[in-house]
Amino acid sequence: MTEHRYESRVEWTGDRGEGTRSYRGYDRTWEIRTEGKPVIACSNDPLLGGDPAKPNPEDLLLSSLAACHMLWYLHLASSAGIVVRSYVDQPVGVGETERGGAGRFLRATLRPAIEVEKGADLARAEAIHHEIHQYCFIARSVNFPVTYEPSFSIV
Numbered sequence: 001m002t003e004h005r006y007e008s009r010v011e012w013t014g015d016r017g018e019g020t021r022s023y024r025g026y027d028r029t030w031e032i033r034t035e036g037k038p039v040i041a042c043s044n045d046p047l048l049g050g051d052p053a054k055p056n057p058e059d060l061l062l063s064s065l066a067a068c069h070m071l072w073y074l075h076l077a078s079s080a081g082i083v084v085r086s087y088v089d090q091p092v093g094v095g096e097t098e099r100g101g102a103g104r105f106l107r108a109t110l111r112p113a114i115e116v117e118k119g120a121d122l123a124r125a126e127a128i129h130h131e132i133h134q135y136c137f138i139a140r141s142v143n144f145p146v147t148y149e150p151s152f153s154i155v
Contacts, residue, residue, distance in 0.1 A: 009033040013041075029054065047097075058093065062108060065146065066091040068138040069110055069129075076128045076135075077116075085155050086115035105144045112148075115155045122152055 014027030028044030029051060044050030045058055055063075066089045077084050089112040097103040116125055129148040133139045139146055 007035070024049075027051075058095065058105075061105070061142075062091050062093040065108060065136075065138045065142065066110055066112075068136040069132050069146075070112065072132045072135050073112070073114075073128055076131060077125065080121075080124055080128065082120045082125050082128075083117040084114060085117060086113075088113050105142070107145045107147065108142075109147045109149055112150045113153070114150060115153050118154050120152075120154070125152060126150060 010030055010032055012030045014029040016026055018025050020026050028049055030042050032040040032042060041054055042060070043052075043054035043056055045056045046052040050056055070087055070089060074084055074087065089110055091108060091110045093105055093108040095103055095105045110129075112129075114125070116122075129150055133146065
């Protein structure tokens with residue numbers, strides 16, 4: 001086993017001048033800073049007073065899950081001789097919020113639309129999706145079920 005280390009800086013940017021003196025007196029905004037990479041401006045879920053124009057933690061988790069899956073898919077497809085020309089996913093995450101405000105993801109469905117070159121083995125292309133959970137760092141780390149609804153087209 002090889003251990004990997006990931007670091008970032010999460011910095012709250014929502015102080016309107018009074019800090020957290022009152023619950024409605026501050027913004028739920030922050031920035032993700034990772035050495036040598038563009039800053040990502042974020043906010044809370046709009047249901048909880050966040051800015052709907054900025055990514056929230058739930059968006060980021062779902063997007064990370066889909067991106068990890070995509071990268072492994074491309075790798076495994078290439079190894080299987082399947083030439084992918086386009087891959088666009090529109091994942092859907094379903095969560096719940098309890099009465100006290102605690103929330104969690106219940107499930108996620110990845111829905112990639114994949115263009116493959118003529119002659120690709122579509123049964124194999126489909127099967128790869130079900131192998132990725134063995135490798136994907138993010139998928140192996142979440143505690144909710146992840147399902148797949150891929151669609152394929154030939155180019």
